[in-house]
Amino acid sequence: MKILVPVKQVPDTATQVKVGQDARQIETGGITWIISPYDEFAVEEALRIKEKRGEGEVVVVSLGPDRVKEALRSALAMGADRAIHVNDPAFNEADTLLTARVLAAVIKQEAPALVIVGRQAIDDDMGAVPAQLAELLGWPSLYWVMEAAIDAGGRTIRAGRQVEGGLEVFEAPLPCVLTAQKGLNEPRYPTLKGIMGAKKKEIKDLRADDLGVAPESAQLSIVRLETLPPRPPGRIIGGDVREAAHELVRALREEAKAI
Amino acid sequence: MPNAFWCVVEDDRAGHPKKVMAEVLAEAARLSGGRAEAVWLTDRAEPDGLRRLAEWGAGKIWLVEHPGLAPYRGEVWAPVVAGLVAAQAPRAILGAVTSRQREFLARLAARLGVGFAADVVGLAMDGDRLVATRPVYAGKLLARVAWARPPWIATLRPNVFKPADPVAGREPQIERPTVTVPDGALRLAERREEVSTGLPELSEAELVVSGGRGLKGPENFVILERLAAVIGAAVGASRAAVDAGWRPHRFQIGQTGRTISPKLYLGFGISGAIQHLAGMRTSKLIVAVNKDPEAPIFKIADYGIVGDLFEVVPALTEEFKKLLGK
Numbered sequence: 137m138k139i140l141v142p143v144k145q146v147p148d149t150a151t152q153v154k155v156g157q158d159a160r161q162i163e164t165g166g167i168t169w170i171i172s173p174y175d176e177f178a179v180e181e182a183l184r185i186k187e188k189r190g191e192g193e194v195v196v197v198s199l200g201p202d203r204v205k206e207a208l209r210s211a212l213a214m215g216a217d218r219a220i221h222v223n224d225p226a227f228n229e230a231d232t233l234l235t236a237r238v239l240a241a242v243i244k245q246e247a248p249a250l251v252i253v254g255r256q257a258i259d260d261d262m263g264a265v266p267a268q269l270a271e272l273l274g275w276p277s278l279y280w281v282m283e284a285a286i287d288a289g290g291r292t293i294r295a296g297r298q299v300e301g302g303l304e305v306f307e308a309p310l311p312c313v314l315t316a317q318k319g320l321n322e323p324r325y326p327t328l329k330g331i332m333g334a335k336k337k338e339i340k341d342l343r344a345d346d347l348g349v350a351p352e353s354a355q356l357s358i359v360r361l362e363t364l365p366p367r368p369p370g371r372i373i374g375g376d377v378r379e380a381a382h383e384l385v386r387a388l389r390e391e392a393k394a395i
Numbered sequence: 396m397p398n399a400f401w402c403v404v405e406d407d408r409a410g411h412p413k414k415v416m417a418e419v420l421a422e423a424a425r426l427s428g429g430r431a432e433a434v435w436l437t438d439r440a441e442p443d444g445l446r447r448l449a450e451w452g453a454g455k456i457w458l459v460e461h462p463g464l465a466p467y468r469g470e471v472w473a474p475v476v477a478g479l480v481a482a483q484a485p486r487a488i489l490g491a492v493t494s495r496q497r498e499f500l501a502r503l504a505a506r507l508g509v510g511f512a513a514d515v516v517g518l519a520m521d522g523d524r525l526v527a528t529r530p531v532y533a534g535k536l537l538a539r540v541a542w543a544r545p546p547w548i549a550t551l552r553p554n555v556f557k558p559a560d561p562v563a564g565r566e567p568q569i570e571r572p573t574v575t576v577p578d579g580a581l582r583l584a585e586r587r588e589e590v591s592t593g594l595p596e597l598s599e600a601e602l603v604v605s606g607g608r609g610l611k612g613p614e615n616f617v618i619l620e621r622l623a624a625v626i627g628a629a630v631g632a633s634r635a636a637v638d639a640g641w642r643p644h645r646f647q648i649g650q651t652g653r654t655i656s657p658k659l660y661l662g663f664g665i666s667g668a669i670q671h672l673a674g675m676r677t678s679k680l681i682v683a684v685n686k687d688p689e690a691p692i693f694k695i696a697d698y699g700i701v702g703d704l705f706e707v708v709p710a711l712t713e714e715f716k717k718l719l720g721k
């Protein structure tokens with residue numbers, strides 16, 4: 137069974153981000169890049185499915201400039217079998233829809249039985265690509281998956297999605313798109329052997345032409361990036377516990393009118 | 396109505412819209428000069444649920460009632476609404492940030508070939524285009540985004556937009572369009588309900604009490620629950636508390652948990668890591684209780700108490716009881 141996992145490279149949340157010169161992108165100098173954490177849950181789940189079945193192939197795909205190869209190498213070090221890097225400046229300003237079109241084109245070429253994607257990338261936090269991918273492919277999709285199991289024949293999947301107030305478990309024929317939620321699994325750390333092995337694994341480069349995707353203009357674009365408006369300075373309430381609690385409740389009622 | 400702003404209804408699965416719809420409808424009406432309409436896909440719509448939508452400002456309600464529409468399945472909903480969009484040409488389609496609407500509206504946008512903005516915290520007309528504001532990079536920056544063409548599709552973060560003042564007695568104007576509801580491939584096998592805490596649901600709650608590693612163990616969340624019960628708050632947790640197994644993941648607030656924007660957030664024994672702030676920094680009012688005066692959470696707190704939460708929480712609970720006459 138072939139499982140395809142799109143991964144996105146994003147700035148580590150701990151790194152400072154600054155608005156770039158054009159005010160539409162961030163300054164990329166000095167940023168530490170990581171695989172978006174939700175995508176690690178997706179890679180892990182794909183590896184577990186393959187290991188449990190004792191057969192299969194896990195293919196990771198990423199869209200982005202040269203640096204994205206690092207993220208693909210990390211996924212290969214975790215155990216993915218091979219990688220595809222869609223590296224074309226024509227997609228530099230891709231919105232979620234164009235990204236989904238590109239990934240859908242890769243998926244049509246690769247014809248996997250299952251696509252697992254992180255719930256959202258932690259840079260733009262849009263979380264739109266998985267659903268858009270499923271729509272373009274005409275596949276069913278399950279969001280925020282907390283558990284997943286494939287039947288022995290490899291034809292259907294049973295997966296539970298997190299909803300407000302509970303978990304809804306569905307059965308779906310394959311192929312299908314799942315989005316990985318935190319709690320689905322605990323991603324493994326690459327072993328030294330994995331890291332060494334990853335250097336020999338294939339990363340195939342693809343461009344727009346190879347996929348037949350026209351680099352159309354974005355349907356949603358960033359007009360401007362801004363820093364947050366400053367929060368008014370806070371107030372530390374002193375005194376003994378009883379006094380402080382009394383004063384806080386008074387302030388919440390009378391000053392802030394929050395209670 | 397041409398150029399209407401559609402609002403996709405989030406419901407309680409029992410025939411009533413959730414209160415976040417008062418916010419979405421009010422914002423739609425404000426932006427469109429009173430052309431807000433509701434679109435409701437459900438297996439059942441109760442008469443008082445429909446009335447509520449009208450009272451919150453829905454000029455018209457496009458109602459598709461069909462057993463195949465619940466529970467939500469993207470591959471079933473998208474063609475139904477896309478068909479309505481083709482016939483009615485709304486100018487915008489807005490929803491609330493809930494798990495299913497995030498997926499559904501993204502899917503619909505792909506079907507229509509238009510842009511989609513998730514988790515919006517501000518909307519404004521700029522000439523005849525709509526500009527949305529949304530947090531990015533763990534809430535460290537704000538992005539203003541705009542669409543290439545309508546319909547403009549977005550999900551709105553709960554508790555951020557001002558809800559409509561209900562107009563009592565407004566009769567709903569209901570349209571039941573004839574549509575084909577496809578079978579769909581997903582089959583619901585099982586629904587596991589969470590044990591109800593009796594407290595509000597985290598992502599929609601107006602008041603949130605949240606605990607971190609400083610609580611020292613799962614048993615101590617009881618003191619937060621007591622406080623929450625007095626003021627009617629939801630209880631959340633930091634990732635440290637969730638990863639330690641003290642709270643299930645659905646209670647986690649932050650980058651890899653829920654994003655919330657309550658009127659009041661009270662954090663106890665939480666240091667205020669950037670990933671936690673990502674999930675709560677748009678709260679209107681932030682209160683922090685931490686024994687470490689240098690804890691980063693105090694940098695964004697409106698009110699802080701430096702002290703031991705095991706003393707402060709019971710004292711606060713007593714004060715709130717007095718105030719609220721409980």
Ligand SMILES: Cc1cc2nc3c(=O)[nH]c(=O)nc-3n(C[C@H](O)[C@H](O)[C@H](O)COP(=O)(O)OP(=O)(O)OC[C@H]3O[C@@H](n4cnc5c(N)ncnc54)[C@H](O)[C@@H]3O)c2cc1C
Nearest residue numbers: 607608609633634635649650651664665666670671686704
């Ligand atoms: C990729 C990634 C994603 C993440 N996502 C999230 C997320 O979604 N949500 C999230 O919360 N974190 C997330 N984290 C983790 C985050 O970095 C922090 O580790 C976490 O938020 C810390 O939780 P905490 O504040 O409860 O614990 P700590 O940082 O250990 O803080 C505990 C605080 O309690 C105080 N304290 C202790 N005892 C008492 C007492 N008796 N009275 C008063 N105060 C006391 C201490 O002074 C301290 O400030 C993520 C991290 C990564 C790398």
